[in-house]
Amino acid sequence: MRPHPRARPYTAWLNPALRARSLIDLPAAYLTTLAFGAALLLNVLTKLWLASRQIRAVARHRGAVPAEFAGAIALGTHQRAADYTVARLRFGLLELLLGAAVLLGWTLLGGLDALNGALLDWLGPRPLVQPLALLVAFALINGLIELPASGWQTFVIEQRFGFNRMSARLWWADLFKSALLGVLIGLPLAAGVLWLMQATGSAWWLWTWGAWMAFSLLMLVLYPTLIAPLFNTFEPLDDAVLRERVAALMARCGFTAKGLFVMDGSRRSAHANAYFTGFGAAKRVVFFDTLLTQLNPPEVEAVLAHELGHFKHRHIVQRIVMLFALSLAGLALLGWLAGQSWFYAGLGVTPNLPASMGGAVPNHALALLLFVGVVPVFTFFVSPLAATLSRRHEFQADAYAARQSSAQALCNALVKLYKDNASTLTPDPLYVRFYYSHPPASERMAHLGARMSPA
Numbered sequence: 001m002r003p004h005p006r007a008r009p010y011t012a013w014l015n016p017a018l019r020a021r022s023l024i025d026l027p028a029a030y031l032t033t034l035a036f037g038a039a040l041l042l043n044v045l046t047k048l049w050l051a052s053r054q055i056r057a058v059a060r061h062r063g064a065v066p067a068e069f070a071g072a073i074a075l076g077t078h079q080r081a082a083d084y085t086v087a088r089l090r091f092g093l094l095e096l097l098l099g100a101a102v103l104l105g106w107t108l109l110g111g112l113d114a115l116n117g118a119l120l121d122w123l124g125p126r127p128l129v130q131p132l133a134l135l136v137a138f139a140l141i142n143g144l145i146e147l148p149a150s151g152w153q154t155f156v157i158e159q160r161f162g163f164n165r166m167s168a169r170l171w172w173a174d175l176f177k178s179a180l181l182g183v184l185i186g187l188p189l190a191a192g193v194l195w196l197m198q199a200t201g202s203a204w205w206l207w208t209w210g211a212w213m214a215f216s217l218l219m220l221v222l223y224p225t226l227i228a229p230l231f232n233t234f235e236p237l238d239d240a241v242l243r244e245r246v247a248a249l250m251a252r253c254g255f256t257a258k259g260l261f262v263m264d265g266s267r268r269s270a271h272a273n274a275y276f277t278g279f280g281a282a283k284r285v286v287f288f289d290t291l292l293t294q295l296n297p298p299e300v301e302a303v304l305a306h307e308l309g310h311f312k313h314r315h316i317v318q319r320i321v322m323l324f325a326l327s328l329a330g331l332a333l334l335g336w337l338a339g340q341s342w343f344y345a346g347l348g349v350t351p352n353l354p355a356s357m358g359g360a361v362p363n364h365a366l367a368l369l370l371f372v373g374v375v376p377v378f379t380f381f382v383s384p385l386a387a388t389l390s391r392r393h394e395f396q397a398d399a400y401a402a403r404q405s406s407a408q409a410l411c412n413a414l415v416k417l418y419k420d421n422a423s424t425l426t427p428d429p430l431y432v433r434f435y436y437s438h439p440p441a442s443e444r445m446a447h448l449g450a451r452m453s454p455a
Contacts, residue, residue, distance in 0.1 A: 043100075058082045066442065069425055232267070236261060334367060399447075
């Protein structure tokens with residue numbers, strides 16, 4: 001039994017009698033539908049075009065290793081990287097089309113509206129329980145939709161090119177742990193956000209922003225010691241020569257960390273990496289075991305010097321501040337949109353009645369889901385700005401590594417990583433500008449080459 005009459009989406013307000021009682025600004029709703037539809041179409045077409053350019057660029061240069069890498073990378077290795085890149089891109093096109101179809105299904109085709117109505121029928125107008133159930137059900141359904149693609153990526157594409165080392169049992173175990181963490185951490189967080197949205201009035205977005213930032217900072221401290229060990233084993237670095245070399249580098253750079261650790265990345269993948277994690281006194285340096293088997297000590301030192309360059313130039317702090325600022329702007333926008341009936345109706349969702357009209361369930365969960373789903377459609381077109389900034393940061397970190405360690409060692413390390421990770425050496429320039437957070441190999445090598453001492 002439906003607990004209370006609900007407003008109808010704007011497509012049902014063509015009846016004059018219903019339209020007379022409408023709380024929805026129909027012109028604004030129609031414009032919202034048109035703007036979203038046009039943006040989604042342009043988004044998909046742009047991504048398809050960029051991916052096709054990248055596929056053609058990689059395939060066109062498959063037959064020959066670029067001259068600057070001819071002495072370091074064999075033709076067979078280059079061709080494997082090209083094939084791997086193209087395989088991932090083609091599968092990415094299927095994911096893109098599926099994602100667009102799912103988003104349309106949730107919005108203009110009425111999926112989110114139907115789910116919200118079903119939960120209202122089942123749970124009744126319970127102000128916190130029903131919105132929380134909506135968030136959980138949405139996340140669960142989306143997770144199930146995305147599950148086959150994740151499995152295909154791991155057990156078909158990564159397996160075909162020799163990167164996957166996960167067993168099906170480990171894959172399912174990771175999935176179970178992630179779901180459990182979602183329940184233990186995500187559920188209380190979602191409930192807290194919904195409570196703040198309901199209890200703090202028109203300034204709820206500011207309170208929510210403060211809570212979200214506090215949670216994000218807390219996770220930076222807790223993740224390395226409490227969450228990451230649930231998925232991987234971290235052992236202290238036991239190579240005395242490398243440990244001494246790394247300690248000397250960190251002393252030169254004025255950097256301290258809680259420890260140097262080796263992670264068993266080889267349990268899941270042959271890809272190699274190194275990273276810093278944590279915040280403040282909880283910072284730690286983590287090397288993949290695959291990295292240590294591929295690089296010699298001077299090369300590991302150079303890679304670490306690059307990562308230290310990010311800290312020296314305060315890139316991490318800059319990104320956190322930028323994230324905080326963008327989150328504040330986004331939540332402020334959401335705070336305004338959440339009160340506009342056309343925002344819901346224009347995206348195919350029936351807004352719950354306001355309290356002044358006898359409604360008991362607020363629109364907060366609906367607003368959150370619509371906002372998170374729809375905003376990336378529009379923000380994609382400014383992604384080249386973020387990518388450009390990230391590549392600039394990488395150049396700065398490379399320059400720092402060249403000063404503190406060895407430009408030649410860093411070049412050697414990068415060539416090995418490009419080779420072992422099957423990264424293409426011949427990307428399309430426009431694709432790079434949109435997507436690459438790191439400079440392409442040729443640009444990076446030229447940048448480092450200019451910093452090498454003449455023989």
